[in-house]
Amino acid sequence: IDAQALIGTDTRLWPGTIIQGASRIGSNCEIGPYTVVESAVVKDGARVGPFARLRPGTVIELNARVGNFVEIKKSTIGRGSKVNHLTYIGDALVGKDVNIGAGTITCNYDGFAKHQTIIDDEVFVGSNTNLVAPVHVGRGAILGAGSTITEDVKAEALAVARARQLVKEGWAKTFRSQQKTRTHHE
Numbered sequence: 001i002d003a004q005a006l007i008g009t010d011t012r013l014w015p016g017t018i019i020q021g022a023s024r025i026g027s028n029c030e031i032g033p034y035t036v037v038e039s040a041v042v043k044d045g046a047r048v049g050p051f052a053r054l055r056p057g058t059v060i061e062l063n064a065r066v067g068n069f070v071e072i073k074k075s076t077i078g079r080g081s082k083v084n085h086l087t088y089i090g091d092a093l094v095g096k097d098v099n100i101g102a103g104t105i106t107c108n109y110d111g112f113a114k115h116q117t118i119i120d121d122e123v124f125v126g127s128n129t130n131l132v133a134p135v136h137v138g139r140g141a142i143l144g145a146g147s148t149i150t151e152d153v154k155a156e157a158l159a160v161a162r163a164r165q166l167v168k169e170g171w172a173k174t175f176r177s178q179q180k181t182r183t184h185h186e
Contacts, residue, residue, distance in 0.1 A: 014049065021056070040072075061096070075106075078121065091133065092117040101127035101145060108133045120155065 001007070004022040011025055014032030021039035025031065028045050035049035040058040042048060048066045057074030060066060064077045067084035075089045078096035083089060087100055091108040093116065094100070104125050106117040115133035119125070123137050126145030137143065138155030147161040 008044065017049070023054075026062075089117075091115065092119065092131075094119045095121035095123065095139070097121055098123045098125070100125045101129060103128040104131070105129075106131045106133060 001019045002021055002023070005019045005025070007019070007025045008027030008029065010027055011029040011031065016034035017032030018036045019025070020037065023037045023040050025037065025042045026044035026046065029042055030047045031037065031042065032049045035052045037048070037054045039056040040054035040060070042054070042060045043062045045063040046060045046065070048054065048060060049068065051068050052066050053071045054060065054066070055071065055073035058072045059076040061077060061079040061081070063080050065082040065084060066072060066077065069085060070083050070087045072083070073090040075092040075094065077083060077089070077094045078098060080096050081094055081098040081100070083100040085102045087102065087104045089100070089106050091114050092106045098119055098121065104127070107130055108114050108117065117131045117133045118136040120137060120139040122140045124142045126143055126147065128146045129143050130148040131137070132148065132150045135149055136152045137149070138153055138157065140156045141153045142158045143149055143153065144158065144160035144162065147159060149159055149161055153159040
C-alpha cells in the first residue's frame, strides 16, 4: 500500500492486492485478491476483484462492482453498475445501473488518438461486445451479445451488429476427410 493512498473504514483488502499512488478507497469496500489499484478512486461500498486492474484516472462510484480479469483506464463506472468479468473499459463514462457483459471491450484507440465511449444509465451490454469509440449509447438501450457497435445507439433501442449464423451440415466430416487425405499424400 503506497504511503499516499487513503483507505476508508471497514474496507477489506484481500491478499496480493496492490494499492499504488494517491488512490482513494472509500468505506465498506472489498478489494482483491490480486488486484492492482493505481491512482484510482473507489467509492463507498464498491467491490473490485479478484484479479482486476484499475489504472490512473479511474473512478468506481458507490456500490459499483468490478469483477475478475477486468481492466479499467481513465473511466468512470457509475453507481450500482457492474463490469463483472474479462472486460476492458478505457476512456469511457459509464452511467448508473449499467450491466457490462463478459468480454466487452471499448475500442478507444485508433492508432493515432484516444476516443471516448459514453454509456448512459440503465444500459445492458451483452457479452462479447465491442464499442468502437467515439460512440454514445443512450439510456436504457440493450446491446446484443457479440455485437460490434460503431454508431450511436438511441435511448431504449436494441442494437445488434453481427453476421447471421450459417450452418453447413456435414461440412466438418468432409473437411476432416480431405485433410487426412492431404496429410497422407505429403
